[in-house]
Amino acid sequence: MAPALAWLTALMVIPCALILALGFFRRGVYGGIEYTFTLENFALLLDPLYAGIFLTSARIAGTATLIAVVIGYAAAYAIAAAPRHRQPLLLFLAVLPFWSNYLIRTYAWIVLLNREGLITQALRMMGYEGEPPSLLYTEGAVITGLVYNYLPFVILACYAPLARLNPELAEASRDLGASAFTTFRRVVLPMTLHGVAAGAVFVFVLSIGNFITPALLGGGRFQMIGNLVYAQFLTANDWPFGAALSMALIAIMMGLLTLQAMAADRGAGQRREGADG
Amino acid sequence: MNSSATTLLSIDGVTKRFGRVTAVDRLSLDIRENEFFALLGASGSGKTTLLRMLAGFETPEEGAIRLDGADIARVPPNRRPVNLMFQSYALFPHMTVAGNIAYGLEMERLPRAEIAARVDEIMAITELSPMAGRKPDQLSGGQRQRVALARALVKRPRLLLLDEPLGALDKKLRAAMQLELKRLQHEVGITFIVVTHDQEEALVMADRIAILKDGRLLQVGTPHEVYEAPASRYAADFIGVMNFIEEAGRTLAIRPERIRLFPDAADRTTEGRVTARAYHGLDLMLHVATPLSPRPLVVRLTAEAADRRPVAEGDTVTLGWTQADTRTFTE
Numbered sequence: 001m002a003p004a005l006a007w008l009t010a011l012m013v014i015p016c017a018l019i020l021a022l023g024f025f026r027r028g029v030y031g032g033i034e035y036t037f038t039l040e041n042f043a044l045l046l047d048p049l050y051a052g053i054f055l056t057s058a059r060i061a062g063t064a065t066l067i068a069v070v071i072g073y074a075a076a077y078a079i080a081a082a083p084r085h086r087q088p089l090l091l092f093l094a095v096l097p098f099w100s101n102y103l104i105r106t107y108a109w110i111v112l113l114n115r116e117g118l119i120t121q122a123l124r125m126m127g128y129e130g131e132p133p134s135l136l137y138t139e140g141a142v143i144t145g146l147v148y149n150y151l152p153f154v155i156l157a158c159y160a161p162l163a164r165l166n167p168e169l170a171e172a173s174r175d176l177g178a179s180a181f182t183t184f185r186r187v188v189l190p191m192t193l194h195g196v197a198a199g200a201v202f203v204f205v206l207s208i209g210n211f212i213t214p215a216l217l218g219g220g221r222f223q224m225i226g227n228l229v230y231a232q233f234l235t236a237n238d239w240p241f242g243a244a245l246s247m248a249l250i251a252i253m254m255g256l257l258t259l260q261a262m263a264a265d266r267g268a269g270q271r272r273e274g275a276d277g
Numbered sequence: 278m279n280s281s282a283t284t285l286l287s288i289d290g291v292t293k294r295f296g297r298v299t300a301v302d303r304l305s306l307d308i309r310e311n312e313f314f315a316l317l318g319a320s321g322s323g324k325t326t327l328l329r330m331l332a333g334f335e336t337p338e339e340g341a342i343r344l345d346g347a348d349i350a351r352v353p354p355n356r357r358p359v360n361l362m363f364q365s366y367a368l369f370p371h372m373t374v375a376g377n378i379a380y381g382l383e384m385e386r387l388p389r390a391e392i393a394a395r396v397d398e399i400m401a402i403t404e405l406s407p408m409a410g411r412k413p414d415q416l417s418g419g420q421r422q423r424v425a426l427a428r429a430l431v432k433r434p435r436l437l438l439l440d441e442p443l444g445a446l447d448k449k450l451r452a453a454m455q456l457e458l459k460r461l462q463h464e465v466g467i468t469f470i471v472v473t474h475d476q477e478e479a480l481v482m483a484d485r486i487a488i489l490k491d492g493r494l495l496q497v498g499t500p501h502e503v504y505e506a507p508a509s510r511y512a513a514d515f516i517g518v519m520n521f522i523e524e525a526g527r528t529l530a531i532r533p534e535r536i537r538l539f540p541d542a543a544d545r546t547t548e549g550r551v552t553a554r555a556y557h558g559l560d561l562m563l564h565v566a567t568p569l570s571p572r573p574l575v576v577r578l579t580a581e582a583a584d585r586r587p588v589a590e591g592d593t594v595t596l597g598w599t600q601a602d603t604r605t606f607t608e
Contacts, residue, residue: 171334175355176360
């Protein structure tokens with residue numbers, strides 16, 4: 001316990017406290033930091049320009065989360081329904097992309113979505129002769145990149161409760177007169193919702209703070225908070241405002257993770273029963 | 278159960294295979310209206326597969342399953358007037374007791390008031406009313422079993438299937454529930470088919486018993502018939518305790534309670550030495566080594582008979598029986 005605590009303090013609590021403290025100082029005239037107390041960095045967060053970026057980020061992250069949850073749940077369901085001896089292989093394939101670097105995976109999408117990329121070439125081969133579709137540097141490209149990168153988290157989070165679900169519960173529902181769809185809606189989904197919630201919070205939290213994917217696939221046109229933070233620290237040289245932005249972002253993430261943890265805690269009793277059968 | 282009662286369910290030449298394994302093999306069986314019927318067999322006898330075919334979770338390769346004359350072999354489980362009480366109970370853990378019981382009626386899209394009335398009624402019958410708001414994990418094993426039963430009964434099925442209904446209960450509760458199940462069946466007037474591997478349970482509860490082995494039907498009859506007149510050596514061995522004496526290419530079978538100690542008159546007598554003595558309260562079991570069989574004969578005496586003529590381990594005794602009390606098998 002103690003080493004973990006020391007580790008957390010040194011690598012998480014102290015850096016975060018430093019960033020938080022930074023947010024209350026003024027930016028120096030030539031960059032740098034002027035050590036006088038101010039709240040104007042946090043006040044600036046409410047400026048429509050920056051608040052708008054928060055909303056855009058939330059919209060993009062929310063859309064990515066929704067798509068990832070739908071695809072991920074379906075994939076997890078299919079894996080859990082496969083013969084038991086084949087499930088480890090399927091899970092392995094689902095997380096295989098994690099074995100390559102995040103940047104490389106994102107660059108791969110550039111190769112695919114490029115105006116002269118694989119998708120355009122494939123269309124040409126099928127006889128398409130018009131203008132190449134503009135796929136890259138769109139909001140759709142950013143969402144695609146986020147969904148692709150975080151999908152395995154959703155699959156893993158949803159697979160665990162689906163695999164543990166006693167199959168006799170679904171049979172009992174059918175036996176009592178429910179259709180396959182009603183069985184899913186009233187028995188399977190409610191009993192695995194905590195996995196969905198865990199996966200969704202994960203995707204959302206990672207997406208809203210992401211800056212690589214919007215930078216590479218959005219072409220800088222769709223600035224998300226992550227890009228803004230990056231710019232404050234590395235190009236605008238306004239560390240205090242960058243710190244305030246980071247804190248706002250961390251607050252959103254912490255809030256969501258806390259909500260999810262509370263929900264998971266409340267559902268734990270039910271799941272124990274589900275496992276006992 | 279009188280034999281002129283109408284047939285409710287007719288299983289006709291049903292076969293079910295899993296890959297190379299034939300789980301149920303050309304099995305035919307008629308079950309009557311309002312009957313309490315037991316499917317008895319060891320594990321692997323096909324009894325559970327047969328039950329799952331009746332519920333609609335498995336489809337037979339061959340044969341027909343007729344309920345009230347209509348073949349339901351290919352009707353999905355949610356479209357047949359048959360309900361199954363699962364061995365694991367399969368209660369929905371995220372719903373209350375009342376929610377679990379109401380579920381099947383909600384699927385029938387009955388009016389809310391009618392659902393509430395029927396749920397209340399069945400909870401009263403099964404003594405679950407005080408637990409209506411509890412979740413399954415707040416119930417004892419016996420209470421969960423009653424919820425599973427109530428959830429199936431409230432649908433008023435033509436046929437209720439029960440898969441090892443008492444298997445998860447402890448011994449004392451099981452004995453009480455055997456009679457309770459019988460009482461409930463009378464009260465609701467629904468045909469019950471119980472799957473069990475426990476021959477004593479089948480004898481106590483059922484109007485008729487079918488003994489299954491390797492996917493085939495060995496014998497069907499009342500508890501009295503299968504106990505007193507087993508059709509084969511396997512059936513004789515499976516139900517109750519049986520002594521077997523091999524001689525002249527045939528097997529003589531006799532129940533422990535039919536062997537008399539120091540008989541006044543008998544068709545056949547033998548001397549033996551008491552090797553073990555076990556007192557069960559109501560009766561006394563003796564193991565008596567005789568020249569007739571390599572294993573000692575089991576003799577069951579009533580407490581009264583044991584008091585009249587006490588025997589101890591090591592005593593030499595005379596055993597005897599009448600021909601009418603034995604069965605002969607020539608397999």
